[in-house]
Structures are given as C-alpha cells and as structure tokens.
Amino acid sequence: xxxxxxxxxxxxxxxxxxxxxxxxxxxxxxxxxxxxxxxxxxxxxxxxxxxxxxxxxxxxxxxxxxxxxxxxxxxxxxxxxxxxxxxxxxxxxxxxxxxxxxxxxxxxxxxxxxxxxxxxxxxxxxxxxxxxxxxxxxxxxxxxxxxxxxxxxxxxxxxxxxxxxxxxxxxxxxxxxxxxxxxxxxxxxxxxxxxxxxxxxxxxxxxxxxxxxxxxxxxxxxxxxxxxxxxxxxxxxxxxxxxxxxxxxxxxxxxxxxxxxxxxxxxxxxxxxx
Numbered sequence: 001x002x003x004x005x006x007x008x009x010x011x012x013x014x015x016x017x018x019x020x021x022x023x024x025x026x027x028x029x030x031x032x033x034x035x036x037x038x039x040x041x042x043x044x045x046x047x048x049x050x051x052x053x054x055x056x057x058x059x060x061x062x063x064x065x066x067x068x069x070x071x072x073x074x075x076x077x078x079x080x081x082x083x084x085x086x087x088x089x090x091x092x093x094x095x096x097x098x099x100x101x102x103x104x105x106x107x108x109x110x111x112x113x114x115x116x117x118x119x120x121x122x123x124x125x126x127x128x129x130x131x132x133x134x135x136x137x138x139x140x141x142x143x144x145x146x147x148x149x150x151x152x153x154x155x156x157x158x159x160x161x162x163x164x165x166x167x168x169x170x171x172x173x174x175x176x177x178x179x180x181x182x183x184x185x186x187x188x189x190x191x192x193x194x195x196x197x198x199x200x201x202x203x204x205x206x207x208x209x210x211x212x213x214x215x216x217x218x219x220x221x222x223x224x225x226x227x228x229x230x231x232x233x234x235x236x237x238x239x240x241x242x243x244x245x246x247x248x249x250x251x252x253x254x255x256x257x258x259x260x261x262x263x264x265x266x267x268x269x270x271x272x273x274x
Contacts, residue, residue: 066096066098066099068087068090068091068099069091069096069098069099069101069102069103070102072084072087072088072091072102072103072106073102073105073106076106076109076110077110077113081113081115084106085114085115085118088103088106088107088114088118088122089118089121089122091103092121092122092125092126093125097129097130097131097133097134100126100129100131100134101131101133101134101137103122103126104122104126104129104133104134104137104138104141105137107119107122107123107138107141108137108138108140108141108144111141111144111145111148112145112148120149120150120153123138123141123142123149123153123157124153124156124157126138127157127160127161128160132164132165132175132176135161135164135176136175136176136179138157138161138176139161139164139175139176139177139178139179139180139183140179142154142157142158142161142179142180142183143179143180143182143183143186146183146186146187146190147190155191155192155195158180158183158184158191158195158199159195159198159199159202161176161177161179161180162177162180162199162202162203162206163202163206164176164177164180164206164207164208164211165207175208175210175211177203177206177207177208177211178208178210178211178214178268180199180203180211181203181211181214181215181218181264181268182214182264182265182268184196184199184200184203184218185214185217185218185221185222185263185264188218188222188223197224197225197228200215200218200219200224200228200232201228201232203215204232204235204236209239209241209243209244210243210268210269210270211268212236212239212241212244212247213243213244213247213267213268213270213273214264214267214268215232215236216233216236216244216247216248216250216267217247217252217263217264217266217267218264219232219233220233220252221252221264233248236248237249243270243273246270246273247267247270247273250267250272250273255272258272259272
C-alpha cells in the first residue's frame, strides 16, 4: 500500500476525531488572541498529543484478516511479491469465508503473477472449501488457466469440484460444477479419456440441475463412448428436474438452425430450452 493510500485511509477512518482536534486548535488560537497564552499553549499541546496518539495507535493496531483480505484485493499489484504470497497462504487457511474468497479472486485474476507453487497450493486448499463462492471461483481459475496447470493437479481438482454440492438455488452457470462442465467442453481432447468419463459421471449426478443440463450437451456434441452416452442420457431423461428432462429432449440441430448457434452455455442457462 502506498503512503498516500495509508494517509487517506487514516483520515477517512478518523475523520470525526480529526475534526475535533481541529476544533481544539481553533479554540486554543482564539484564547491566545485574547491574551490567555498559557491556556492556549496547553490546549495546543493536548491537541497535538491526541494526534500523536492516533498515529501511534494506527501504527500498532493489529490488522484484522478481513482488512488484510480487502487490502489484498485493492492493492495486489502494489504489494511486494514475497509479502503478498505469504498473505495469500495465510488468508487461505483462515476460518473466514470473505478472506478465502478474496484469495480465490486474487489467484483467478492474477494467476500468472503468482508463483507456481503458491497458486497450486492455494487452489488445492480452496477446491474443497465449504463456501460455494470460493469453490466456484477456483473452478473458474482452473478453466481460464487450464494449460498452465500440471496435468496431474488439474485432473485432481476437476474430479474434486465435479462433486460440488451447490444445488443451483443461488448459482446457475457460476456454480463450481458448471465451471467444470465448461472446462470439459472447452478442453475435451486434452483431458484423458478415463478422467473425462469419470467427470461426466460425476457431473451427471451433480446437485445442480444446470450442471446436469450441461452434461447433456457434452454427451450429444462430443465423442463420448456410446454405452456411456446412452446410459447417462437415459438417466438424465428421467431426472427429477423438468429443466434437465427438457435439455435431453431438445432438438439441438433445430435450435442451432433457428437461433444461429447453440452451445453448452445455452444449456447451462437453460436458454432456448423452455
């Protein structure tokens, strides 16, 4: 954080106190004008003491994890690399969802600016996070940086996130499972056959109906073995969610001709399918 940012933050936080200190100085000046010099000097020293106390308090006050997470997001590029990576590891272990979410955001946004070992450790730690927002951001980070992750690690993370517990009540396409479905569709040939088949099985059983609908598109548009394709489509055709059954019944070719193109995102958002 720059010196100017620190000063601005201090002024903002203690704005009322600073106004009171200013008022004390003004009173001291008025008394001084009327000849009560000793009293004015005393008040001036009191005001100066208050200012110094505020400064010392600010310097010694421990910074909370919430504030560290906020500063990490706001000042990421201004924080020395060694310090910010230490901060990433520290906050990733905190029992505070907001802090872990900011860490996931940082890795997703600044992936290439973070050391390989740190970003991989953080993604591994957060892939099983109890908070759905954190898991979904980790899924997005994997999708956008697929080629920069070691094959063994990304397969491990993909399989873990495919079991995501988000039921789609608050998240649709942004759920972790949906991010994995998008990753499979976007990198189908680069994922080993046995891994992608296991992923499809997991995603077809995912709690989120939007994710399950995305699997329908993958099964119908990519080179999935017929026995796996027919088995999963039969299961999804009897899904307890009408939207998933609708996705199975969708005439993709007709929709593609009618709307000038249709892809997995249309299935994930149920667009054109109702």
